[in-house]
Amino acid sequence: MQNILKVTDLTKKFGRLIAVNHLSFSIQKGRVYGLLGPNGSGKSTTLGMILNVVNKTAGQFQWFDGQLSTAQALKRIGAIIERPNFYPYMTARQNLQLVCKIKEISGDTITEKLQLVGLSDRQHDKFKTYSLGMKQRLAIASALLNNPEMLILDEPTNGLDPKGIHQIREIIKKIAAQGTTIILASHLLDEVEKVCDNVIILQKGRKIFEGSVKDMHLQNNWFEIKAGDMRRLQNLLNESPLVSQTENLGNIIKIYPAHNDVTGSDLNKYLSDRKCYVESLIKKQPRLEEEFLKITT
Amino acid sequence: MKSFLQLIEIEFFKIRHHKLSRFLFSAYFVLLSSIALIAAVKLKIGKLEIHLAEQGIFNFPYIWHFNTWIADFLTFFLVIIVVSMVTNEYNYRTLKQNLIDGLTKKEFVLSKFYFLVVLALLATIFVFVISLILGLIYSDFTSSGIIFKDLYFLPAFFLKLLGIFTLIMFLGFLFKKSAIALGFFFIWTIIEGIIYALLRWQLFDEKTASTLSRFFPYTAMKNLLPQPITRLSAAKNIGKQIGEKIGEFDGIPILSFLIVVIWIGIFVIISYKLLKKRDL
Numbered sequence: 001m002q003n004i005l006k007v008t009d010l011t012k013k014f015g016r017l018i019a020v021n022h023l024s025f026s027i028q029k030g031r032v033y034g035l036l037g038p039n040g041s042g043k044s045t046t047l048g049m050i051l052n053v054v055n056k057t058a059g060q061f062q063w064f065d066g067q068l069s070t071a072q073a074l075k076r077i078g079a080i081i082e083r084p085n086f087y088p089y090m091t092a093r094q095n096l097q098l099v100c101k102i103k104e105i106s107g108d109t110i111t112e113k114l115q116l117v118g119l120s121d122r123q124h125d126k127f128k129t130y131s132l133g134m135k136q137r138l139a140i141a142s143a144l145l146n147n148p149e150m151l152i153l154d155e156p157t158n159g160l161d162p163k164g165i166h167q168i169r170e171i172i173k174k175i176a177a178q179g180t181t182i183i184l185a186s187h188l189l190d191e192v193e194k195v196c197d198n199v200i201i202l203q204k205g206r207k208i209f210e211g212s213v214k215d216m217h218l219q220n221n222w223f224e225i226k227a228g229d230m231r232r233l234q235n236l237l238n239e240s241p242l243v244s245q246t247e248n249l250g251n252i253i254k255i256y257p258a259h260n261d262v263t264g265s266d267l268n269k270y271l272s273d274r275k276c277y278v279e280s281l282i283k284k285q286p287r288l289e290e291e292f293l294k295i296t297t
Numbered sequence: 298m299k300s301f302l303q304l305i306e307i308e309f310f311k312i313r314h315h316k317l318s319r320f321l322f323s324a325y326f327v328l329l330s331s332i333a334l335i336a337a338v339k340l341k342i343g344k345l346e347i348h349l350a351e352q353g354i355f356n357f358p359y360i361w362h363f364n365t366w367i368a369d370f371l372t373f374f375l376v377i378i379v380v381s382m383v384t385n386e387y388n389y390r391t392l393k394q395n396l397i398d399g400l401t402k403k404e405f406v407l408s409k410f411y412f413l414v415v416l417a418l419l420a421t422i423f424v425f426v427i428s429l430i431l432g433l434i435y436s437d438f439t440s441s442g443i444i445f446k447d448l449y450f451l452p453a454f455f456l457k458l459l460g461i462f463t464l465i466m467f468l469g470f471l472f473k474k475s476a477i478a479l480g481f482f483f484i485w486t487i488i489e490g491i492i493y494a495l496l497r498w499q500l501f502d503e504k505t506a507s508t509l510s511r512f513f514p515y516t517a518m519k520n521l522l523p524q525p526i527t528r529l530s531a532a533k534n535i536g537k538q539i540g541e542k543i544g545e546f547d548g549i550p551i552l553s554f555l556i557v558v559i560w561i562g563i564f565v566i567i568s569y570k571l572l573k574k575r576d577l
Contacts, residue, residue: 076400085394
């Protein structure tokens with residue numbers, strides 16, 4: 001598998017503050033990565049370094065297995081950073097034309113990308129007249145102009161209203177479906193959960209977790225069961241070898257299975273064999289949010 | 298590395314759509330053209346009628362000196378364009394975006410500098426054309442030898458513009474805010490005066506002070522275009538006075554050109570170093 005980006009021991013100090021601390025990871029082609037961490041954990045600084053706008057203190061990073069200089073590599077990727085930055089006095093189309101000149105590509109893709117993000121109607125309006133949601137969508141169009149091999153998105157939904165958030169996520173999904181490699185930096189768990197398959201979690205500049213989103217869901221599934229006779233239900237469950245622990249929450253019983261392979265139907269069969277019929281049985285997974293809080297606190 | 302033309306194109310695209318810059322640019326050339334209006338000025342003092350154009354100001358080769366000096370008063374219009382083209386990139390955070398899009402910091406500084414070269418060149422060519430036309434109309438002497446004598450005022454004008462532009466560009470990079478950059482520029486000109494005064498009155502004599510001050514950036518640029526007025530009155534009366542030597546002009550020493558060229562180089566290089574060192 002080709003490494004699009006390889007980061008080794010990357011470190012950034014701002015005076016005495018260590019913003020990024022010996023960070024290493026690699027980005028492989030075709031995957032969607034989440035770079036996750038609370039505000040101030042070093043996400044933007046990390047991206048700033050690989051994008052050539054923040055000087056690294058130590059360590060290395062390599063684009064495309066070291067075949068390209070950073071500036072050359074940047075012409076083959078697309079990136080948007082915290083805020084959409086364009087010339088306010090130019091129209092959307094003019095701004096994109098300028099980006100094409102910088103990336104040394106023809107302007108043929110402008111119309112198509114404006115369409116993709118739904119800005120065709122407003123393309124001749126000045127950037128300063130745009131709402132934040134439109135600005136962010138223009139930023140995505142701009143990042144896509146060169147049909148990039150990789151897209152870097154730093155907090156793309158920050159500050160947007162629910163509609164704007166939804167629009168951006170739909171666009172990201174569309175792009176991911178085309179096989180574009182993506183790094184999505186975010187402090188929002190469900191954003192990463194919805195879009196990414198791999199995740200890197202940062203805390204105070206250090207990497208504290210790296211793996212697939214599935215791995216993050218860990219073992220701690222639980223079930224919530226309801227039956228007519230709650231007391232009998234709980235007694236039966238307590239006796240079962242399938243169950244490690246029960247907890248009566250009043251109108252439902254929460255149980256933690258003995259091992260991860262216990263399924264809902266196992267429990268259902270066990271109970272029905274004992275003439276206890278459940279009203280509802282729900283398998284629950286901890287949300288990434290909760291896992292995240294567990295890991296970072 | 299992008300070519301000269303690519304970098305100019307990028308910078309020109311940014312400026313072209315900027316209303317204020319477009320206005321200042323147009324205003325500069327309109328006002329510059331209005332030098333020609335001086336020709337129309339006729340002052341009436343009692344019975345005496347003075348026609349400015351007849352006073353010898355449009356005489357070759359003196360016109361090269363006079364017009365470049367007059368044109369220099371309008372440099373401020375272009376200075377505003379220059380400072381805003383640097384500080385806007387910080388205000389709009391487009392500098393960061395340009396770099397992320399794949400422009401290198403070196404290319405970024407060069408695109409600005411190349412544009413300044415073109416801007417100074419355009420102004421110089423314009424002054425050349427206007428002066429040539431006015432001179433051909435009003436000059437008492439139009440033999441080609443006299444017309445093209447003292448043409449060195451044009452490269453001097455060009456270098457002075459480029460010197461001021463690169464200094465302002467550097468201040469723009471340094472302070473990131475137009476008002477502070479311009480304010481500092483004016484303070485700088487005063488500081489050079491103060492240093493000169495200190496050198497002259499406290500440390501050395503006038504000659505040493507003058508020699509040293511020639512190396513100050515602003516003084517060096519100013520020295521490229523000395524005022525032509527005293528030369529005018531003398532030039533007019535050539536042959537009528539005993540002290541006709543006053544009207545003679547020694548020309549601009551090569552050293553003055555050289556000092557400004559070096560300062561331009563220094564300002565471009567430290568602009569780049571500054572940008573390279575900074576985190577955005």
